[in-house]
Amino acid sequence: MKKSLVAVGVIVALGVVWTGTAWYTGKQLEGRMAEMVANANAELNKASPEAGLTLSYQDYQRGLFHSSMQLVIKPKAGVTSAILRPEQSIVFNETIDHGPFPFAQLKKFNLLPAMASVHTTLVNNPTTKPLFDIAKGQSFIDAQTRIGYSGDTSSDINLLPLDYVKGDEKVAFSGGQFKADVDGNGDKIAISGEAQSGLVNTTNEYGQKVLMTFNGIKTEGNSSRSEFIERIGSQKGSIDKLAVSIEGKEMAVVEGLGIDAKSELQEDKKHLSGQIDYTLKSLKVQSKDLGSGKLTVKIGNLDGAAVQEFSKLYNAESQKLLADPATAKDPDIYQQRIVELFAANLPLLLKGDPVITIAPLSWKNAKGESTFNLSLFLKDPSTATGEPTSQEEQINRVVKSLDSKLVIPVDMATELMTQIAQLEGYQPAEAAKLAEQQIKGMAAMGQMFRVTTMEGNNVVSSLQYSNSQVTLNGQKMPLSELFGMFGLPDTGAEPAPELEVPPVPALPAVPAVPQQ
Structure with a gap:
């Protein structure tokens, strides 16, 4: 009897501790959300300033074991060249299981303590409705992210298979699996994944039936924050086969297309070097074998401090161009100004x-x-x-x-x-x-x-x-x-x-x- 009471007491005590810890970690996560979103925006702005996008969150509702909110991607105010129009937005539903042992994580028998486990799905709105239509009403993106107490994240991202047919139009996709790991400070990022196959059958402006297929898309890479440039590291990408046919006639087949890029600090820790390799195993046009190709470009002895200064000036001036309605509305003028901007700051890159x-x-x-x-x-x-x-x-x-x-x-x-x-x-x-x-x-x-x-x-x-x-x-x-x-x-x-x-x-x- 006493042993039973002791066992019950232990279970109750563990329940109290778990409940209290879950409540605490949920509150801690809420307090850090603004910081995490701000860091994400900083990364987005540095990686792709021309996209003109910003990330925010809304409708945060915290519970004892679970919380929920929405992440919203929309164009920056005043930026007319953003890839989304002012009235458009992409919204994600975020369902958060609190730590230290999130339920979603326990389902996978992962017993490592974590602050939270987040389930991400796409929201069906006017912007994303076409994607929901071809995904038969389901969220095309389904991601599970583990957030550690140090702030590091590990995400498993699944792209759902697609099978859509409407008249002569057809879209088929095998689905894809990708993984992204980011440390707590955002200093180190690793991304990998693959998609097996896909098909798009549509009609071009001349009324001709066009069929495009691909097989074996893969990517793998990692990067770390650098003292001089935003990131150094390596990234690989490849496509086993890409084919295009018109009216049932094969027009072009590309096989073994790959890119392998890397950058690093040199031994003196003051200069940068980089290399990019392109490979193409086979190019056939209308069944004619045109051959294969490769290209390797290397650059070394880039002065790190000069590259950093160039990057700051270039990014600042390009942001001004994006904010200028007259420039942003005309792609030709924007491209011309970008070239002029690069040429004006090129002498900085020649230091070293x-x-x-x-x-x-x-x-x-x-x-x-x-x-x-x-x-x-x-x-x-x-x-x-x-x-x-x-x-x-x-x-x-x-x-x-x-x-x-x-x-x-x-x-x-x-x-x-x-x-x-x-x-x-x-x-x-x-x-x-x-x-x-x-x-x-x-x-x-x-x-x-x-x-x-x-x-x-x-x-x-x-x-x-x-x-x-x-x-x-x-x-x-x-x-x-x-x-x-x-x-x-x-x-x-x-x-x-x-x-x-x-x-x-x-x-x-x-x-x-x-x-x-």
Whole structure:
């Protein structure tokens, strides 16, 4: 009997403790909500200021074990270029289970203490109604987030499968699973996930039936806050296959498309470096195999403090452009001002003497691979004295050295142009003949103007530059002569002698494109 009373007493005591703790953590969460939303807005503004969006919360109702509220995404006041119109909003219902052992977490047998577990779903309103229509009235987004007492969050985000048919229109989606982990201070973020497949069948403005399908979308990455720029880290993304057809005819198929980007602090902790890799395993257009490609771009020796200053100025000025109705309403003017803004602040990025390399940019088909490599060493123009009096001096203030090389196998280029000619309507034999004529003609013209040379069966062009001295395809010349070859304005030096260019041989007549 006494043991039973003791057991009952323990259960009651645990119930009181749990109830009191749940009430306390619910109150603590409510007190931190404004701070968490403010931090989210700061991240949103830094990551995508051009979106013109802001996050807020409303209708917070706190209970003993559960609370609820709504998160609202809407356009910023006065920003006319936001991706949402002033009357639009995206609203999420948030159902919060209080800690230390949220019920939703216990259902998954997760016994680690947590401040709360939050279930997120999309609200059906005029903005999101089309998405609810194709999701058969369900919330397309369903997320479960664990909030730790340190403020760290771990979210499992599910995108529901879609199967919508209306007349000739069809949308199908396998669904997707994504995971996002953020530490309590927002310093470290990790995101990963995948979606297996999707399909969109619709009609274009010409009344043609268009079918687009994809398979195997994946993403994985992590980032951390940096002293100089907002974030450094890595991010990968890939698509196994993307296909487009019109009226049942395959137009394009892209396979193995991937991007891998990373940035990091260098050993001295004062400079930044980064690298981005693009890969494409196969590109087919109307069943013609055009080949595969890759591109690797690296940049190093970016002065961290200068990058930080550039980022502040660029973000501040771009925000002003977004707030200007005249600029925001005209995409062309906005793009022009953004380019001008970047150019005006570019000298900041040249502090630290950055280095840019392309190694390589390549395109490959069954007959060979063309490659382009570049190594460009820049320097800080602010270290130069006096005012430049010519284009040559202007370049010398910015460029320390350049080394580049282009190699195009004739057979590879001929094969590529043959495929393109067939896409334009030529028969295979005519396309092959035309492609051979074009490549031979371009190679001959390149040699006439000393832009290219022939090495074996490859069209080659190389250019090196340092201290006003240029080496083009093994021939040394002053920079002014190179300018003269391309008809550029006078650089202040003696003009280069005119080249006696023999007439280009006429190419054989091109057969008419047959009617489709």
